[in-house]
Each structure stands twice: as C-alpha cells, then as structure tokens.
Amino acid sequence: MTILAGAPALAADIAALETRIAALEAGPGDPPTWFVRNTAAQSINNATFTALVFNTDDNDPDNLHSTSANTDRITIATAGLYMVMGGGATAGNVTGTRLARITKNxxxxxxxxxxxxxxxxxxxxxxxxxxxxxxCSAGDILRVEYFQSSGGALNTATTDYTQPRFAGLWIKP
Structure with a gap:
C-alpha cells in the first residue's frame, strides 16, 4: 500500500491501514509469560556452563515449557521482544565464582x-x-546456563527462595 502526499486515499487503502492498526493494538492477546523453577537438586560441573532444568511451572499459560521433555528450555510460540531473566544458587562453597547467562538457539x-x-x-x-x-521468532529456544568454578561439582539449592528459576514476558512484536 502506497499513499502519496496529496493523492486521495482509496477506501481499500484506508481499510488496509485500519486492519494493520487493529492488529498492532491487539498484539497476541494476553502477552505470553512464563515463570518456571526447579525444586530438585541439579549437579553443576566445575568450570562448565550447564543448562538449568526446570520441573515446576508456576506460570506458563501458553505451554512454552514442558516438565517432562526438554525441561531445560522455553520454546517461543509468539514472535516478538521478550524481557527474560533466570539463574539460581548452588550449595555454599568459598572457592570460585558463580555466573548465569541466557542463550537463544x-x-x-x-x-x-x-x-x-x-x-x-x-x-x-x-x-x-x-x-x-x-x-525472538516463533520456534526459538531460550535457556538459562549456570557456571561455577569451585573446583568440583556443586548442586543447585532447593530451598524455595533459592531454587533455579527462569521468567519471561512478551513486550511487543
């Protein structure tokens, strides 16, 4: 659709523009969101980024996460810009550092x-x-990876406020 300055707009052009505006206003309906966590200990090897797994879906109305298969990922269904965060905690150990990062595909x-x-x-x-x-595009896979360098494997913490978690919210197309 091209409307030139000074040229009269055709009814079809106006209808097409109204349709595009309505689609932008509607977005995907309720924006996709998730909040998942892991209530079980997961071993994190020394000096290796490890994808965290999640066995509990506190908020996943769009079924972006499975607790039975590929539990380390969120599979995006609706394309758009998402705000995401994740991480967790490991058992106490005074050596090394702790890092978390997000990966896409x-x-x-x-x-x-x-x-x-x-x-x-x-x-x-x-x-x-x-x-x-x-x-993100539909079909993209997001993960949270955790790293620790204590000199040996450490388990993730399982206390409710320290459990590994992964959250996200769709912002816009």
Whole structure:
C-alpha cells in the first residue's frame, strides 16, 4: 500500500491501514509469560556452563515449557521482544565464582550475564542474569546456563527462595 502526499486515499487503502492498526493494538492477546523453577537438586560441573532444568511451572499459560521433555528450555510460540531473566544458587562453597547467562538457539545473548563472587562456606552461591531484552521468532529456544568454578561439582539449592528459576514476558512484536 502506497499513499502519496496529496493523492486521495482509496477506501481499500484506508481499510488496509485500519486492519494493520487493529492488529498492532491487539498484539497476541494476553502477552505470553512464563515463570518456571526447579525444586530438585541439579549437579553443576566445575568450570562448565550447564543448562538449568526446570520441573515446576508456576506460570506458563501458553505451554512454552514442558516438565517432562526438554525441561531445560522455553520454546517461543509468539514472535516478538521478550524481557527474560533466570539463574539460581548452588550449595555454599568459598572457592570460585558463580555466573548465569541466557542463550537463544545455543548462542549467548549479549549482555545477559550476571554473577557473584564466592559466598561464605555456609551461604548459597547466587548468580542471576539481568532482565534482558531478547528478540525472538516463533520456534526459538531460550535457556538459562549456570557456571561455577569451585573446583568440583556443586548442586543447585532447593530451598524455595533459592531454587533455579527462569521468567519471561512478551513486550511487543
């Protein structure tokens, strides 16, 4: 559709424009969202980014996550810009660092990482990503990966407020 300055708009052009405006206003209906977490311990190997798995869907009305197959991922159904974050905590250990990052289709999302220095021996080692904008197409796969360098494998924490988690919200097309 092309409307030139000074040229009269045709009824079909106006109708097409109204249809496009209505589609933008409607968006995908209720915006897709998710909040998933893991209530079971997961072993995180030393010095290796590991995809976190999630066994509980607290909010997943669009079925972007499965608790029975491929539990480490969110599979995007509606294209658009999403704000996402994730991470968790490991058992206390005073050595090394803790990091978390978001990946899309296996590639690290720029500026998504977050980390922390080692905790005290009795404290959990936290790492959460920043809330990060990620442009997605339908079918894209998002994951949270966790890293720790304690010198040996560490389990993720299972206390409700320290459980690994992954959240996201569709913002716009």
């Amino acid at each position: 296996g590639s690290v999302v720029a500026a998504s990482g977050g980390g922390a220095p080692p905790p005290a021996a009795t404290e959990n080692g936290w790492a959460l990503t920043q809330w990060t904008p990620v442009q």
